[in-house]
Amino acid sequence: MFAFLGLLVPLVALGACAPLQGISNRTKLLLVSFDGFRWNYDQDVDTPNLDAMARDGVKARYMTPPFTTQTSPCHFTLLTGKYIENHGVIHNMWFNASTGQKLPYYNTQRVSAWWDNGSLPIWITAQRQGLKTASLFFPGGNATYQGERVNVNKVEKLFHKYDNETEWRQNIDTVMKWFTEDGLDFVALYFGEPDSTGHKYGPESQKRKDMVSQVDRTVGYLRQRIKENMNSTLNLIITSDHGMEQVIKEDEIFLRTVKNFSFSDIKFELVDYGPLGLLEPKPGKLEQVYEALRQAHPKLHVYKKEDFPKRFHYANNTRVSPLVLYGDSGYVIHGRIKVQINKGEHGFDNEDINMKTIFRAVGPAFRRGLEVEPFESVNVYALLCELLEITPEPNDGSLEATQHMLVKNAGTRTISPLATWKLTWLLGFAAFLRFLTGIPCHVLL
Numbered sequence: 001m002f003a004f005l006g007l008l009v010p011l012v013a014l015g016a017c018a019p020l021q022g023i024s025n026r027t028k029l030l031l032v033s034f035d036g037f038r039w040n041y042d043q044d045v046d047t048p049n050l051d052a053m054a055r056d057g058v059k060a061r062y063m064t065p066p067f068t069t070q071t072s073p074c075h076f077t078l079l080t081g082k083y084i085e086n087h088g089v090i091h092n093m094w095f096n097a098s099t100g101q102k103l104p105y106y107n108t109q110r111v112s113a114w115w116d117n118g119s120l121p122i123w124i125t126a127q128r129q130g131l132k133t134a135s136l137f138f139p140g141g142n143a144t145y146q147g148e149r150v151n152v153n154k155v156e157k158l159f160h161k162y163d164n165e166t167e168w169r170q171n172i173d174t175v176m177k178w179f180t181e182d183g184l185d186f187v188a189l190y191f192g193e194p195d196s197t198g199h200k201y202g203p204e205s206q207k208r209k210d211m212v213s214q215v216d217r218t219v220g221y222l223r224q225r226i227k228e229n230m231n232s233t234l235n236l237i238i239t240s241d242h243g244m245e246q247v248i249k250e251d252e253i254f255l256r257t258v259k260n261f262s263f264s265d266i267k268f269e270l271v272d273y274g275p276l277g278l279l280e281p282k283p284g285k286l287e288q289v290y291e292a293l294r295q296a297h298p299k300l301h302v303y304k305k306e307d308f309p310k311r312f313h314y315a316n317n318t319r320v321s322p323l324v325l326y327g328d329s330g331y332v333i334h335g336r337i338k339v340q341i342n343k344g345e346h347g348f349d350n351e352d353i354n355m356k357t358i359f360r361a362v363g364p365a366f367r368r369g370l371e372v373e374p375f376e377s378v379n380v381y382a383l384l385c386e387l388l389e390i391t392p393e394p395n396d397g398s399l400e401a402t403q404h405m406l407v408k409n410a411g412t413r414t415i416s417p418l419a420t421w422k423l424t425w426l427l428g429f430a431a432f433l434r435f436l437t438g439i440p441c442h443v444l445l
Contacts, residue, residue, distance in 0.1 A: 027364055028179055028234045029387050031188045032222070033078070033138065034215050035071060035162075036195025036346065038203060038243035039063070039356040045212040049220035050360065053238070057362025058370045058405045065242045065357055065377050067312040067350040068276050068326075071195070072108065074241035074377065075139040079121035079188070081381025081395030083313030088117035089140070090319050097268040097280050097321065106158055115143035120393050122186070122384055123150040129390045131185040134178050136171055138188040152178060162192025163211065168218050176225050179234065186388055191215070195346075198244040202343035203354070208244075223362075235363030235387050239380065242346045245354045248330035253297045255335050261292040263336060268321065271335035274347035277325030286322055299328040312350070313396070329354065365406050375401045 039062035042050050053059075065074045066084050068091070076082075076089040084090055094108040095101065108114055115121075123133040124145045134152035135141025142155050154174070156162075168191060178184040194211040201207035219238065226234055255261060255271065263269070265285040270278040281289040286304075294302040308315035308324050315324055327333055329352040332340045348355050356374070365387055379401035385392040386399055386406070 026185075026389055027387065028184070028230065029186045029384065030175065030179075030226075030234060030236050031078070031186070031384065032191070032236070032238045033075065033189070034191045034193065034238065034240050034358075036193070036198050036242060036244050037212075037215065037240035037358050038198075038354060039358055041194065041203075041208075041212045041358075042216075045209045045216070047212065047216040049216045049223065050238075053219060053223065053236075053360050053362050054371070055369055057236075057360065057366045057368060058372060060359035060372050060374060062356035062374045063239065063359040063377050063380075064374060065350050065355060067314050069242035069346045069348060069350050069355045070274070070276070071241050072105065072139045075190075076115070076119075076121070077378055078239070078241070078380050079123070079140055080119045081378055081392065081397040082119055083378060083396050085314050085317040085320070086396060087119040088317055088319060089115060090314070090317055091270065091273075091276075091278070093270065093273065095268075095270055100268055102270070106156075109139065109142045109155070112143040112145070115140050116145045120145055122381060122388075122390075123188070124148050125385070125393055126186050126388055126390050127151060131388060131390065132183060134175075134184050134187045135190075136175060136187065137190040137192070139190065141188065141190075152182070152184065156192075160192070162196050163214075165214050165218065168214075169221055172218070172222050172225055176229055180229050186384075191218070195244070198344040199342045200344075202246050203244040204246060205343070208344075232364055235365045236361065237380075237384075238358070238360040239377070240357040241377075242350075243353075243355045243357050244344045244346055245330050245348055245352065247332055247340075247343055247345050251299075252338075253300050253327055253331055253333050254338070255293070255296075255333065256337075258292055258296040261289065261296065265289050269335060270321070271325070271333050272339045274340070274345050275327035275332050276347045277323075277333045277335075278321040279323040279325065280321040281323065290323060293323070293325070297331075299331040300333070301326050301328070361405060367405060367407055370405060372405060 066077045070092045072092045073084045073089050076087050077084060080087045092105045094103040094111045094114040103111065121140055123135065126133050132151050135150045136154045137156050141150055141153050171189065175187050175189055178187055194208055194215060197208050197211040226236060265281055265288060266279055267282045268280040290302065290304060303324050305315050305320055305322050305324055325333060329348045332345055334340055346355060379397035381395055382392055382397045382399040383402040
């Protein structure tokens with residue numbers, strides 16, 4: 001009896017000195033994107049670390065990105081939970097159709113007006129609700145939104161080499177420091193591979209397979225660093241923006257050779273950057289240009305903006321030009337001259353299987369060994385907000401698409417009715433012991 005009381009007294013005293021309420025157990029969150037990681041890249045390469053992550057957590061069969069399947073638009077969908085026509089980042093490049101000015105991907109990252117269209121990325125939403133956030137190379141992380149920036153930001157330099165494995169590990173170490181020493185709650189970390197290698201050598205190349213092995217080693221290093229520091233407090237999501245397709249070099253699409261079509265009838269064009277084309281004909285030339293192009297090539301699809309397929313959730317935005325073009329899988333569009341020399345490309349129909357990408361998740365909030373059916377990346381944002389315990393902005397996704405991945409009451413330790421009854425009894429017993437002994441709580445503890 002006395003032995004029992006000896007075990008019981010510290011426990012009940014602890015309960016007697018603490019309020020009866022749910023105990024906050026907010027976890028931290030790391031979102032990692034490996035650009036251009038096609039959904040099946042782990043099927044022709046040995047990936048022990050990604051496989052282990054799937055066993056320890058959740059793996060989606062694949063994830064469907066939005067159209068157009070480009071880097072900046074797809075990443076901003078992850079950050080906002082909106083389709084591209086609703087968040088307005090419609091291309092990797094900033095452009096001004098009135099002046100003809102265009103900026104490449106790297107420079108576009110610094111044009112806040114391109115990103116700040118009224119849609120708040122999760123960084124800003126989380127900060128407004130009391131959390132601290134960071135971006136390391138993540139698309140959109142170098143812009144200002146309604147006058148606010150992400151708390152901590154690291155930006156790559158011009159002509160940055162994205163394949164440096166040593167730097168990858170250094171960046172992971174930086175992120176872990178942000179979490180453990182600087183008290184950050186959410187970090188978005190970006191790697192520019194295997195996208196760059198897939199573009200240069202093609203998705204079926206040995207170079208791409210070697211790069212996937214490098215990605216897998218990096219996942220192993222990341223998970224080891226998490227285990228060393230914050231295994232029970234950090235949720236990890238690894239995903240990507242889009243897949244990759246082999247470019248077809250036969251019977252290519254050349255706009256300059258199309259009968260009855262002339263660039264002299266075009267006020268502004270954005271072509272030569274993959275399978276997507278945006279054209280603004282000169283006043284009075286819309287029908288002429290449309291008729292010239294609509295049957296120009298069997299693999300080329302040409303639409304007036306208002307007729308563009310609704311399933312793409314793309315064209316209903318003021319930035320989209322009056323004519324929208326895209327090529328079938330593998331077919332890129334060449335404009336005035338051939339500048340597209342990549343062996344691999346993306347930007348194709350998001351229903352094409354090779355545009356699908358990956359989703360992996362592991363951590364205290366996620367179930368173990370669960371493989372889920374495919375879902376759209378527009379739903380990831382709601383999941384991020386749930387994990388961070390913040391109220392999301394209006395968005396096009398739904399938590400219903402991902403909530404089955406989570407353990408019950410993820411992120412909060414709750415007290416069941418039975419536990420409440422037991423704790424109530426213990427509190428009463430503790431009060432009785434204090435009445436008998438007169439020993440204060442701090443002594444019992």
